[in-house]
Amino acid sequence: MRAVTYRETGPSSVLQVVERDVGDPGPGEVRVRLVRAGVNPTDWKFRSGGMPGGMSYDEVTPGQDGAGVVDAVGEGVTGVRVGDRVWLVLAQHGRPHGTAAELTVQPASRVAGLPDGASFDLGACLGVPAVTAHRALTSAEGGPARLGPGALQGRVVLVAGGAGAVGNAAIQLARWAGATVVTTVSSEEKADLARAAGAHHVVNYRETDAAKEILTIAPDGVDIAVEVAPAQNIGLDLEVVRVHGLVSIYANNGGDELTMPLRAAFGKNLRFQFLILYTLADDLVRAATEDVSAAVESGALRAGEDAGLPLHHYPLGDLAAAHDAVEGGAVGKVLLDIADA
Incomplete structure (x- = not known):
């Protein structure tokens, strides 16, 4: 071969x-x-x-x-x-x-x-994009260990970088699970891609006050932030993620070092999840593959x-x-x- x-x-x-x-x-x-x-x-x-x-x-x-x-x-x-x-x-x-x-x-x-x-x-x-997105969406407090229709009903998910492969999968899986999906992008071309993926709201952070626009959409804050660039976006995440919310970090785009004001995170009882598939427990990989296959079968x-x-x-x-x-x-x-x- x-x-x-x-x-x-x-x-x-x-x-x-x-x-x-x-x-x-x-x-x-x-x-x-x-x-x-x-x-x-x-x-x-x-x-x-x-x-x-x-x-x-x-x-x-x-x-x-x-x-x-x-x-x-x-x-x-x-x-x-x-x-x-x-x-x-x-x-x-x-x-x-x-x-x-x-x-x-x-x-x-x-x-x-x-x-x-x-x-x-x-x-x-x-594979990597969809299973990563699944893990990012399934650790919110009181949220599901599995995804499926209605699993995230009533929740708001923020996807940073919605035009990337993981961002695209996160938008589609979150929408399939019933969430309202907000995504941030850096250009109109990427905004069109995020809308095609199914994002309900698209925020171009280079043209608007992203935090203000996100909080207009979700006044109480978002439940989950799926984060690709924590070094750049931590200030935004701390501002727009709700009390007891989750920040799921799966990449280091824009910088290898993350610095944040701790009291701002304490004050909201935030949880941070850092994830990579290569050390993910087998049962979590298995749950993700089953849910992803179900999403594919449903056309989501x-x-x-x-x-x-x-x-x-x-x-x-x-x-x-x-x-x-x-x-x-x-x-x-x-x-x-x-x-x-």
Whole structure:
């Protein structure tokens, strides 16, 4: 099979297209013939050496997300069969080989059914973005451990950076769960994408007093802030998140150091959640994959320009260019085309 690998960290030029054997699945494992793979920011950060663990193996096939068809199952696997359409989560976490390949062998726990009618493009857009968004939305005080229709009814969710992949998933999942969704953006182009994703209110923080506008929409404050840039936005979060509210922080855009006035957070009894999927407990990943699949099946999670998530396709052999596009801030989702759908 063809795969893209690297043997040392560094610029995207360390990625090489190679031919590799693919093994049979062992007990509890599934082999998937991939059609699409998703590219995430952590892929290039691991590859470049910007995150620990990027070179934990002699050779790495990057890629956490993907979608395809099961072509073999190991002993003891239940729930998926040969021929099933599936999507993958955390495919390269704790393993040398992920989804930048024609086939991948994965633990069955990292393989979820792709509902009928959902495209492989959509399946490859789930994984890291949707599971991250799910976790960000499911830890509010008195809120649900799971998502579903009505789970966030009556709540207001603020999504910072609604035009990003995680922001897009958070908007769609929060709306599916019944929340009123407010999002902040930096341009009219991104505002259009956030509206397409389903945001009820879009605030361009470069053109207006964002805190004033958000508090006009939600006078008592928002229940959850899904935060991508805490170093820049902490002042806004402290101002607009309600008493006993939650700030879910999943990225460090705009700065690696977070400083905040503690009494302002004390005064509102705020809770802060810092999250990354690579250390998330298995039961939480499992709950998220089940809920995300349910959202896909209901039609609540979509991908593409009309869903506020433009898709940028690259062939498998151009993974270096795909990594560069994500590192350069491509708006939407970068995908690898591995096989015909």
